[in-house]
Amino acid sequence: MQPSKPSQVQPAAQGEGEMPFDDSSQQMADPSAPPIQEMERIKGYEEIVKPNVTHVTPPPPSYQEATQGASVDRWISNKSLTEDEARALLVAEAKSKCCWGKGAAEGMTISSLQKSTAVHYVLRTFVETRSTEWASVPFKGQPVDGPQNGQAPAPWDIHVQQPEMFRDARMQCEVPHTASVRTCHYCMGATFVMCLRCGGFGRTRCNSCRGKGVKGVGDNRRQCLSCGGSGKRTCFNCRGHGRIPCPVCEAAGQVKCFVQLTTMFKTHTKDFILEQTPLPDELIRNVPGATLFNETQPLLNPIQSCPEQQVNAASASLIQEHRVLAKTGRIWMQNHVIRGVPVFQCDCQWKDKEFQFFVYGDNRTLHTDGYPQTCCCGCQLL
Ligand SMILES: [Zn+2]
Ligand SMILES: [Zn+2]
Ligand SMILES: [Zn+2]
Structure with a gap:
């Protein structure tokens, strides 16, 4: 200045x-x-x-070496969703939107309803500068x-x-x-x-x-x-x-x-989402799920025992990225969690049109692209 x-x-x-x-x-x-x-x-x-x-810059840290991460078991969400429930959710969504006809949701044929579990890994590092x-x-x-x-x-x-x-x-x-x-x-x-x-x-x-x-x-x-x-x-x-x-x-x-x-005390956050369906991955971030693993240490070691290898790799690289924070500040505490989020993919047909919708999260959030009966924006049916 x-x-x-x-x-x-x-x-x-x-x-x-x-x-x-x-x-x-x-x-x-x-x-x-x-x-x-x-x-x-x-x-x-x-x-x-x-x-x-x-x-x-802070004096060199005096951390004890981090302990070995605990083991993580394979996990499948115990949440379920029937075809009737999926249809009811889509009908309710159609009713709440002015430009959607509910006929498609009521009259569609559900050709498949598949369940999977998305994995959300979140690393937080609390730093003083x-x-x-x-x-x-x-x-x-x-x-x-x-x-x-x-x-x-x-x-x-x-x-x-x-x-x-x-x-x-x-x-x-x-x-x-x-x-x-x-x-x-x-x-x-x-x-x-x-x-x-x-x-x-x-x-x-x-x-x-x-x-x-x-x-x-x-x-x-x-x-x-x-x-x-x-x-x-x-x-x-x-x-x-x-x-x-x-x-x-x-x-x-x-x-x-x-x-x-x-x-300044600030929490730095990085995350990784493993999601297999066409649902946009970032939607997983903000819906509730089950906490599968939760560990808090002054300095964390990467998770190595998750059955999903991509999560182990993400844990290693994100923890490595956060180690840089110790160069300009003092790391006080780290926390990482693995969350499991249920995802139901519903493939449907209505009047020769095929479409998909998703019900995800413990709160049954709905996502769809290309709902086949809309009157504005897409103007597919008036
Ligand atoms: Zn004047
Ligand atoms: Zn003065
Ligand atoms: Zn003046």
């Missing part, structure tokens, strides 16, 4: 120029970050350079814990309250012994800054008449009531003063600068 541009923040240099509209937005980088090059070097925090955030940056708050006489009190602790030596495992959180705290009081870098101690909404004019162009003072054309042309015909309105941001109290120091003129530690 460039240090904040003084030209943008100088108090009220009233210049000539186009008067801005009311809706001109004030956009700039976080102004409470003081200019880095002016900050003294704090031992252990010299690395905070452009951009004003440094991600700190830390970063540091220079920050400031208005100085109003509060205590200042500076380098005179001792050496600042290293980022990973600072105690941070840990949330429950797999519960994401973001926390910020001041690094001890890094604070100092400085003249506000935003207003240079002036306590106020130019209003950016009106550019210091105190007035903005009237939005209602676009600054013309009149509205309408021909016989309808009349004075703008919003601005009384002047084409200008008092700036609501500064109430016409052209300047506002400095938002960084809250008009104190001074700020307390310190190194701020940001700690």
Whole structure:
């Protein structure tokens, strides 16, 4: 990040120029970050350079070697679905859609109803990362814990309250012994800054008449009531003063600068779906099924004993991918589960048209492509 541009923040240099509209937005980088090059070097925090955030790598992990994964048995869903139930589900679906006729669902012939079990493997890794940056708050006489009190602790030596495992959180705290009081870098101690909404004019162009003072054309042309015909309105941001109290120091003129530690706890998730039918695989992800296997360890070993070899391979490669997270953060806990989700494939015929639908998940979710009796979108039958 460039240090904040003084030209943008100088108090009220009233210049000539186009008067801005009311809706001109004030956009700039976080102004409470003081200019880095002016900050003294704090031992252990010299690395905070452009951009004003440094991600700190954790010390090497002290994990015990993960234990061997437990064994996984072959599993077939015990859920069942009769042809009558399948038909009833499709009829209900047809009734709920305005463009589907229910005749096809009621009159179709079911040529086969096949059951299979989709396997859903999910790996979650709970990781803590830390970063540091220079920050400031208005100085109003509060205590200042500076380098005179001792050496600042290293980022990973600072105690941070840990949330429950797999519960994401973001926390910020001041690094001890890094604070100092400085003249506000935003207003240079002036306590106020130019209003950016009106550019210091105190007035903005009237939005209602676009600054013309009149509205309408021909016989309808009349004075703008919003601005009384002047084409200008008092700036609501500064109430016409052209300047506002400095938002960084809250008009104190001074700020307390310190190194701020940001700690993130985040759950990273990867998954793999093994599904044999034409049903789109990703639909398995969000329906309930049975949990076949569930293991939580600080560091997991891949599953090796699943009867489905593709699941073993996916477990190995996803766990390998997540090991990379230990390079930039601290892995606290990993969890992986295997879920079994029933899938019923129903092949049907109606008036010489063949089609398929699927009933999947423990909650019997329905999916179909190419329902043969629709009147819009596909316009297959009116
Ligand atoms: Zn203003
Ligand atoms: Zn107007
Ligand atoms: Zn200020």
